[in-house]
Amino acid sequence: MTTEAQILANRRNASLSTGPKTRRGKARSRREGYGPGARSQGAAITEAGRADPRWIEERAAGFLRAAYSGASEEEKAMRKRAAELARKIGEAERAVAAYLERAGRIVEDRRRAAEAGGPGRVLELSRRLMAWEQSAAADSSDGAGRILGELEGSRAGRAWLIRTWRWIREWLGRKGRFGVMDRYRLVRALGHDPIHVARLPRVREVFAALNALDPRGGLDGEAFFARARELAAGCDPMARDSLAWREAAGTFASAEEARAFLLNLVDERVRRLEALQAASDAEPAGREALAVMAAVEGLRREVEAMGRELLRVVEDLQRMRKGGPRAVEGDAIRPAAASGPEVRSRQGEGGTAKRLRPAWRGRGRTPCRGHGGRGGGAATPRSSGASPPAAVPEPWRSRGVAAIPPRPPGGARIGAGFVPSLECRVTAPRTGAAPVWPVEKGSKAFRGGDLGVGIRSGSRDERTQARAATGGRIDGPGEGPRVHPAGPTRRGRRGRLRLRLTGAAIPTRLVNASGGGKGRGPSLPRWRLATRRAGPVESRRAMSQPFELEQAAAVAAVRRAARLCQAVRRGIRPEVLDKKDKSPVTVADFGSQALVCRALLESFPEDPVIAEEDSAELRQASNAAVLGQVVAHVRGVGGGESLVDATAEDVCGWIDRGGTAEYRDRFWTIDPIDGTKGFLRNEQYAVALALVVGGRVVVGALACPNLAVRGEGGPTGGVGVVFTAVRGGGAFAFPLDEAIAMEPVPIRVNAADDPAAMRFCESVESGHSAHGDAAAIAAKLGIAAPPIRMDSQAKYGVVARGEADVYLRMPTRADYREKIWDHAAGALVIEEAGGVVTDVAGRPLEFRHGRELSANRGVVATNGRIHDRVIRAIADLGLAPGA
Numbered sequence: 001m002t003t004e005a006q007i008l009a010n011r012r013n014a015s016l017s018t019g020p021k022t023r024r025g026k027a028r029s030r031r032e033g034y035g036p037g038a039r040s041q042g043a044a045i046t047e048a049g050r051a052d053p054r055w056i057e058e059r060a061a062g063f064l065r066a067a068y069s070g071a072s073e074e075e076k077a078m079r080k081r082a083a084e085l086a087r088k089i090g091e092a093e094r095a096v097a098a099y100l101e102r103a104g105r106i107v108e109d110r111r112r113a114a115e116a117g118g119p120g121r122v123l124e125l126s127r128r129l130m131a132w133e134q135s136a137a138a139d140s141s142d143g144a145g146r147i148l149g150e151l152e153g154s155r156a157g158r159a160w161l162i163r164t165w166r167w168i169r170e171w172l173g174r175k176g177r178f179g180v181m182d183r184y185r186l187v188r189a190l191g192h193d194p195i196h197v198a199r200l201p202r203v204r205e206v207f208a209a210l211n212a213l214d215p216r217g218g219l220d221g222e223a224f225f226a227r228a229r230e231l232a233a234g235c236d237p238m239a240r241d242s243l244a245w246r247e248a249a250g251t252f253a254s255a256e257e258a259r260a261f262l263l264n265l266v267d268e269r270v271r272r273l274e275a276l277q278a279a280s281d282a283e284p285a286g287r288e289a290l291a292v293m294a295a296v297e298g299l300r301r302e303v304e305a306m307g308r309e310l311l312r313v314v315e316d317l318q319r320m321r322k323g324g325p326r327a328v329e330g331d332a333i334r335p336a337a338a339s340g341p342e343v344r345s346r347q348g349e350g351g352t353a354k355r356l357r358p359a360w361r362g363r364g365r366t367p368c369r370g371h372g373g374r375g376g377g378a379a380t381p382r383s384s385g386a387s388p389p390a391a392v393p394e395p396w397r398s399r400g401v402a403a404i405p406p407r408p409p410g411g412a413r414i415g416a417g418f419v420p421s422l423e424c425r426v427t428a429p430r431t432g433a434a435p436v437w438p439v440e441k442g443s444k445a446f447r448g449g450d451l452g453v454g455i456r457s458g459s460r461d462e463r464t465q466a467r468a469a470t471g472g473r474i475d476g477p478g479e480g481p482r483v484h485p486a487g488p489t490r491r492g493r494r495g496r497l498r499l500r501l502t503g504a505a506i507p508t509r510l511v512n513a514s515g516g517g518k519g520r521g522p523s524l525p526r527w528r529l530a531t532r533r534a535g536p537v538e539s540r541r542a543m544s545q546p547f548e549l550e551q552a553a554a555v556a557a558v559r560r561a562a563r564l565c566q567a568v569r570r571g572i573r574p575e576v577l578d579k580k581d582k583s584p585v586t587v588a589d590f591g592s593q594a595l596v597c598r599a600l601l602e603s604f605p606e607d608p609v610i611a612e613e614d615s616a617e618l619r620q621a622s623n624a625a626v627l628g629q630v631v632a633h634v635r636g637v638g639g640g641e642s643l644v645d646a647t648a649e650d651v652c653g654w655i656d657r658g659g660t661a662e663y664r665d666r667f668w669t670i671d672p673i674d675g676t677k678g679f680l681r682n683e684q685y686a687v688a689l690a691l692v693v694g695g696r697v698v699v700g701a702l703a704c705p706n707l708a709v710r711g712e713g714g715p716t717g718g719v720g721v722v723f724t725a726v727r728g729g730g731a732f733a734f735p736l737d738e739a740i741a742m743e744p745v746p747i748r749v750n751a752a753d754d755p756a757a758m759r760f761c762e763s764v765e766s767g768h769s770a771h772g773d774a775a776a777i778a779a780k781l782g783i784a785a786p787p788i789r790m791d792s793q794a795k796y797g798v799v800a801r802g803e804a805d806v807y808l809r810m811p812t813r814a815d816y817r818e819k820i821w822d823h824a825a826g827a828l829v830i831e832e833a834g835g836v837v838t839d840v841a842g843r844p845l846e847f848r849h850g851r852e853l854s855a856n857r858g859v860v861a862t863n864g865r866i867h868d869r870v871i872r873a874i875a876d877l878g879l880a881p882g883a
């Protein structure tokens, strides 16, 4: 794979060369640059989707080697993008290989587990686990983790472990002294070796508890370490040195406290094993293997998409080399003279244009029929009735119109069931221009609200922005929806405006209504526009599920973080809460954020994250004990081998990934524990994660560990629900417990219209939402039922699944601004379940002001039917400040 350093070195080398001078020389260089097979370029590009990623990588590397220094900024950016894509393809391929290896391991483990199922094997494994003489302290082949893994993999092994833990529980409850072998067995049953005792906070805590129970004050512990050192004689000196007890922070105040801690730990193990035993009939290994294959499939799709993009970039670069970027620009579709714009058919364009943009005429690519024209009129055109696209009427042209034929010659037929995808390439007119793209009203695609838009441009920095371009915002009835690309465009920057629409109809024209230069009056930009319509197969694949990967990653992350919170919650001793000690919630908060940030770092390393916490406080020496617990929990539920060795520094680093403060075009926002007070009371709380693109929440995942499972099914009912939604894709709920294998259930808000039958919910904390105001609003509306009070964004879930109709969050303080992480995920879940979310004045929530909803006050979320009435009631009661 080409590394960044190699690319830089290549560039430096290239800059020393003046490059070939003659036409023949240039042609040769170009051919060499593309490496073997350059002559069959066209065929290779046609095969873009299926091309061998390694081939693509080599090709890109070859291209970069041949790149010359005199490139324009645009070309440099494209080259950089090509290099980045090549790198990512390589990474994704390696990930696929790793996944496949894992799938193989799963099959192998299964086979071994089946073997281990025999009583003979269990006996052998149990002896190896418990008899110290048999294992050298640091001998990894006999490591407790491995043996335990094998035992846990079989029904008989699990049964033995459950019996063993019950036996351990019995002597923990009764005994006052814990000798060398007792300690050894406990450590091994936990899946650790003696060498881990001084290193892992969790095991140290166990030892601290044993010492607290031991009237000899830890002498047995010392004896344990002496024996461990003896057995570790063959190990390196460092290992032996570490086999000594160092007083850990967080010792136990009393023997009772220590015993309660140990018994709780054992109960946790037994519960887990029993759950595994119960789920074993569902063949977890099989399910895991399926999950691996799904991940592989997802990665392969990504590789294919990146491969296609890479080839497009290479193709563009090649074209640029042939024609020269400036020549292309000069020949761009220009606005016609102000006096009389003229629409030219792209097919009708003469030689130069043909030569410069041949690829747009290829298979599956549809030339643009009309093009922009300059007009001196208003900057914002209004869609004024449908007209046949073939002949663009004068009023449109005067505002700069590009018409896209619904049935392009030689292109895909757009008929029912097809999912057209249009792609327009644009060149930004000037810095700061804010183009607006109204699209013809009356398009079925827009009526359904199924518009997704992205701008993609060449450079890496802008890619984030690119992805982040906004979805179509529907500005109001009577006019077409308009697409507002997210950030200012850069002068001369060429980008791609991609419209993807579902449905049988497509817009027949796209209007560039940008204009309004600073102090210079309205002036319309020059847009170069070409369109591409993907064939049905390709576009259907592209459309399969927008933000599918993001949603999967978000759900997995909140689930894992919720497990951590549950583990912390289970470990809270009542006396800790009596002391009003907030440290448990601190541990869960930081641990949860670390896990979610780490998951995002793995899947979307370049995405910024705005999260509630940072690690500054955690890093203070006085918080060492808390940090130790955070790290232990992260290791404990992090799952997978990769987190077992997570250091405190790793954990703090992950937490600080959430340190973005300013708005970005694409970012994630996390509330690691929303409803901290609910968490401490063991009532409602949530782990919330949302992806915001172009100021709109597009993905939301909300894990509510204490919310009752309802329509989400599950054999046991029970508690713990995950809500999730992707914009345009509906809202779903399913049990948090992964052992309950079931498909997510679509959820809908309540369809009731009569306030007398409605319920509203609000915060438990009157400091977070004014209860008196909410009561007045409910009375005015005729809602008779008492409020449902609960903490956290679980309220959004409750409204989304129809158990309540209104969620009121009435401001308590003039200066308080809601935090985005308290609402992003929940708001999308309600919207996708058919509800409406605004602030108390009826304004949409604006997720484009950094950490706060600074343009909004309070929140009102409803089933949609009653929304206007609620907003009116708030206004009538004078409770909408600044409205």
Ligand SMILES: Nc1ncnc2c1ncn2[C@@H]1O[C@H](COP(=O)(O)O)[C@@H](OP(=O)(O)O)[C@H]1O
Binding pocket: 671, 673, 674, 675, 676, 677, 678, 762, 763, 764, 765, 767, 768, 769, 790, 791, 792, 793, 812, 813, 816, 818, 819, 822
């Ligand atoms: N004066 C205030 N008004 C509204 N919300 C507030 C507030 N002070 C704190 N909050 C937010 O209210 C959230 C809890 O909401 P709820 O009361 O619905 O459970 C808190 O989230 P955390 O619990 O994550 O800190 C906190 O961000």
Ligand SMILES: [Mg+2]
Binding pocket: 671, 673, 674, 675, 821, 822
């Ligand atoms: Mg919160």
